[in-house]
Amino acid sequence: MSSLANGPGAALGPPSRPVPRPIGGSEALAYVAGAIRTISDFPKPGIQFKDITPLLADAQALGATLDLLQTRAEALRPTRIVGIESRGFVFGVPLADRMGLGFAPVRKPGKLPHRVARGEYVLEYGSGVLELHEDAVAGHEVLIVDDLLATGGTAACAGELCQRVGGRVVGYLFVIELAALGGRARLGGARDTVQALLTY
Numbered sequence: 281m282s283s284l285a286n287g288p289g290a291a292l293g294p295p296s297r298p299v300p301r302p303i304g305g306s307e308a309l310a311y312v313a314g315a316i317r318t319i320s321d322f323p324k325p326g327i328q329f330k331d332i333t334p335l336l337a338d339a340q341a342l343g344a345t346l347d348l349l350q351t352r353a354e355a356l357r358p359t360r361i362v363g364i365e366s367r368g369f370v371f372g373v374p375l376a377d378r379m380g381l382g383f384a385p386v387r388k389p390g391k392l393p394h395r396v397a398r399g400e401y402v403l404e405y406g407s408g409v410l411e412l413h414e415d416a417v418a419g420h421e422v423l424i425v426d427d428l429l430a431t432g433g434t435a436a437c438a439g440e441l442c443q444r445v446g447g448r449v450v451g452y453l454f455v456i457e458l459a460a461l462g463g464r465a466r467l468g469g470a471r472d473t474v475q476a477l478l479t480y
């Protein structure tokens with residue numbers, strides 16, 4: 281039974297939950313790094329998969345990640361946050377909310393119901409397709425958010441879609457960058473407009 285239905289107990293408000301201890305600076309970054317798990321050979325042999333689910337499950341790590349993302353995002357002065365399906369939604373939506381901004385999703389094909397712009401990008405094997413509503417970012421200064429930058433194909437495609445429907449991309453923001461895969465160069469390479477909290 282919920283506390284709302286508990287008569288006199290309702291006056292006490294919802295049950296309290298532990299408040300995560302705020303952490304800052306390099307301590308925060310180290311804490312976030314420690315909450316990411318590397319899984320070898322997933323989803324196929326040779327891939328070192330960066331698993332963010334332990335980070336999401338740890339309130340302190342999640343809060344610190346959003347704090348760090350927000351600091352980077354504010355410097356880029358976006359007016360709209362765009363997240364890439366699906367881990368870009370996980371960070372992009374709370375980031376937009378913290379910044380008092382709206383959010384727009386870039387999705388896999390066939391998911392968005394209104395008129396879309398559609399872009400194709402090359403993957404290691406084969407190709408992928410992403411879509412964005414035509415009216416999602418027109419006239420906005422767009423910050424593109426995803427969990428991880430690898431080859432940059434996904435983020436570059438999202439950036440092109442935003443520009444095609446009348447947005448101006450002011451930056452790309454990631455929790456993790458796998459530097460050896462060269463994604464940064466594919467996004468134009470500027471150090472200040474392509475930001476990652478952790479580089480491997």
Ligand code: AMP
Pocket residue numbers: 327328329330331364365367426427428429430431432433434435463
């Ligand atoms: P890319 O287009 O090569 O930059 O790949 C980026 C996208 O693939 C992101 O949406 C990531 O979530 C996912 N991704 C690529 N490589 C990895 C990896 N090693 N660990 C976790 N996610 C990855």
